[in-house]
Amino acid sequence: MKIFECPNCNAPVFFENTTCQYCNTNLGYNPLLEKFEIPNGSGANAAKYCANHHWGVCNWFVDTNSDYCIACSLNRIVPDRSQVDYFGKWQKLENAKHRLIYQLLKLKLPVKSKMIHDNGVAFDFLSENNDKKAVTGHAHGVVTIILNEADSVNREQIRKQMDEPYRTLIGHFRHEIGHYYWTLLFNDSNMESYRNLFGNERLDYGKALENHYKNGPPNGWHQNFISQYASSHPWEDWAETWAHYLHIMDTLQTANSFGVCFDPEAPYVQQLVVDRCVDPYITHDFQEIFKGSVALTCSSNSLNRSMGLPDIYPFVVPGKVVEKLTFIHNLLKTEIS
Numbered sequence: 001m002k003i004f005e006c007p008n009c010n011a012p013v014f015f016e017n018t019t020c021q022y023c024n025t026n027l028g029y030n031p032l033l034e035k036f037e038i039p040n041g042s043g044a045n046a047a048k049y050c051a052n053h054h055w056g057v058c059n060w061f062v063d064t065n066s067d068y069c070i071a072c073s074l075n076r077i078v079p080d081r082s083q084v085d086y087f088g089k090w091q092k093l094e095n096a097k098h099r100l101i102y103q104l105l106k107l108k109l110p111v112k113s114k115m116i117h118d119n120g121v122a123f124d125f126l127s128e129n130n131d132k133k134a135v136t137g138h139a140h141g142v143v144t145i146i147l148n149e150a151d152s153v154n155r156e157q158i159r160k161q162m163d164e165p166y167r168t169l170i171g172h173f174r175h176e177i178g179h180y181y182w183t184l185l186f187n188d189s190n191m192e193s194y195r196n197l198f199g200n201e202r203l204d205y206g207k208a209l210e211n212h213y214k215n216g217p218p219n220g221w222h223q224n225f226i227s228q229y230a231s232s233h234p235w236e237d238w239a240e241t242w243a244h245y246l247h248i249m250d251t252l253q254t255a256n257s258f259g260v261c262f263d264p265e266a267p268y269v270q271q272l273v274v275d276r277c278v279d280p281y282i283t284h285d286f287q288e289i290f291k292g293s294v295a296l297t298c299s300s301n302s303l304n305r306s307m308g309l310p311d312i313y314p315f316v317v318p319g320k321v322v323e324k325l326t327f328i329h330n331l332l333k334t335e336i337s
Helices: 051-055 082-108 152-161 169-186 191-198 207-217 234-257 284-305 319-335
Strands: 028-030 035-036 073-079 124-126 138-139 142-146
Touching: 082 124, 082 169, 082 234, 138 169, 142 169, 169 234, 191 234, 191 319, 234 284, 234 319, 284 319
Parallel strands: 073 124, 124 142
Antiparallel strands: 028 035, 138 142
């Protein structure tokens, strides 16, 4: 996520800001122009906030014919706003979802509401208290996120139970949306290239997951997959790898926005870094992107360890996964161009 600029005083503005912290001007994000603007008054060309701005969960502008912004228009079910606990969790979910939609638009992927288009996407934010069968997942264009995932304590407990190195809200959104875009990106013309790299998705999905949870990942899984879960089925391998592609692109854009550069004196440290973190959205060679990501995560992980904190990116990316990430990057450059 890049750093934005206040249109009034040119101070830095962050993605979730609703006012400039320097000049106190009210601001909103224009997703069409990818910049912050000052809300106008009345009139045909007025910059109007999304209806969810009233609830403090959205700072995006809408066009004159809509009440909801492109991100909020994808919501099919939202929590009961009268319940304080639900409302607080919804705010966290919306923050993560808006970051996801920003990134999908940057990648020029189609973002259409399922309530209007049959092949669109929708989001259901459900509580286990109201629906005992509710689970986080994707089915037929509907991404479901359980409210308890917005509870950091609950999420950490599940992370440990599942033996996962990483579990976040943005991670859930990126993983589940990967399942949705799989249905849009692959057809008879390119399915074989997918299967050659990720495997045959026609394998029984239910039996594959049952086997994974019963017997665990195959021996040597870390040589071919980004996570244990990715080894369970080709669909999950795609979704996990897709999520990591989005992780890499977003973190590297943030570093580029800050102008992060590396100039170590020690020759052995020079082997870990690049001169400058590139803007991944305008970089065609994924190897250049990946080298920048390795430099960034090595330095960030080391800084965290100096503070006694967990690594921000607790993964080792093997060569086979780099090949899969490169495949996704090239696919998007080809299909979306």
